[in-house]
Amino acid sequence: MTTSQEELLPATRRALLHRIAVAQTDGRAPSLVAAVVRGGRTVWHGARTSVDGHGPDENVQYRVGSITKTFTAVLVLRLRDEGLLDLGDALEKHLPGTGVGEVTIRDLLAHTGGLAAESPAPWWERTPGTLRPEIADVLGEEPFRHPVGQRFHYSNPGYTLLGALVEEVRGEPWEDVLRREVLEPLGLRRTDVRPSAPHAGGWAVHPWADVMMPEPAEDLGRMAPAGQLWSTTGDLARFAAFLAKGDDRVLCAQSLHEMRTPTAPSEAANVADGYAYGLGLEIRRHGGRLLTGHSGSLPGFLAGLQFSVEDDVAAVVLANCTSGPPVATVAADLVGIVAEAEPRIPEPWRPLREADAVALDLAGPWYWGTQGCAVRLTADGLASLEPLTGNGRRSRFRPNGDGTWTGLEGYYAGEVLRAVRRPDGSIDHLDLGSFTFTRQPYDAGAEVPGGVDPQGWRGIG
Known part of the structure; x- marks a missing residue:
């Protein structure tokens, strides 16, 4: 991926630089580095540092913490797409003997397995992984905090189990599978489980004094699939572009759409904040914009990756301090700066290559009782159903070939739409999950459940 600073307007570039400069100064970060992606390409890179004359570039490694979970989730979805497992499978089916085998793979991906947030003491992020050599050491004697499948509760041990699942199914270490199946195909040459020069050192900044001390950088061992990776803004920019659009060498666009679809509802506070979780990806509302990505932290490091599919813009922000700038929010702000200053120019409208005469019968206005809606056929081969006015149920539909x-989404996700035809081949009504849609409100000439009053429409008198 080439980097072109000139693709953004000067005012946009200055606004981006201003945002990270404020973040680095107010957050008291030893260094902060960021990148913006538009149209699948890196179009801006910026850095701020406390060391004169030494600004980290897009090739300097930082620890990215829980962004690692998104990489692990991609590996699990690959196994599913190959038919080697189902997300509804109990963990025990593929990884027996854990003691938490009733948890499903989907539950682990979505943090709805009821498992503890952390492994037992001592604090796993600041101690060697050799202290937890087995899965039992990660889970502890009381692994559950909530009933399985009933609520979102973020769990680092849950992603340890997913890493172990990948190893069991593939028959080789998690890091080897990750390198061969994700890092190498996507060209992420500066992403690894261990740092290599040039890389940033992790620092703790005193909360009440402008002094620092170095943080230890431990190998997390069994916990690696939850937070081990080191990466760069250059590599994470490529990864963000992949998460938005897919790459059939790694994971198709449909599976990535599934990853960024919200699963179980979060706690009330999170819902109010516009936060949800998919399968290895966070979903949030920020500035009226729907963003997907993941945040990460380990002692000495903060990381944030956010992208907007609608705007086709992504941003990555990395810092080398234990606490300080809200990097996920900064990344979201960078997306918003570009999307608002330079709105996405849509692709030219193009007609269908060939119109399906049968499908064309569905197009146009329909009525569910008295509520008006319309079916529209689009150039991508899909059909959309949306209300004629105001709010209402809407969805896109894919053809089944019959x-x-x-x-595909919303209230009608998974529901089947079919045309019920008269003997002469004309459409009597549409059936959608038992709902009847007619060409006129309560069309007297159609099969409307409950019948239509023979006196028809009339006034009040």
């Missing part, structure tokens, strides 16, 4: 369509 004249029926399956909903």
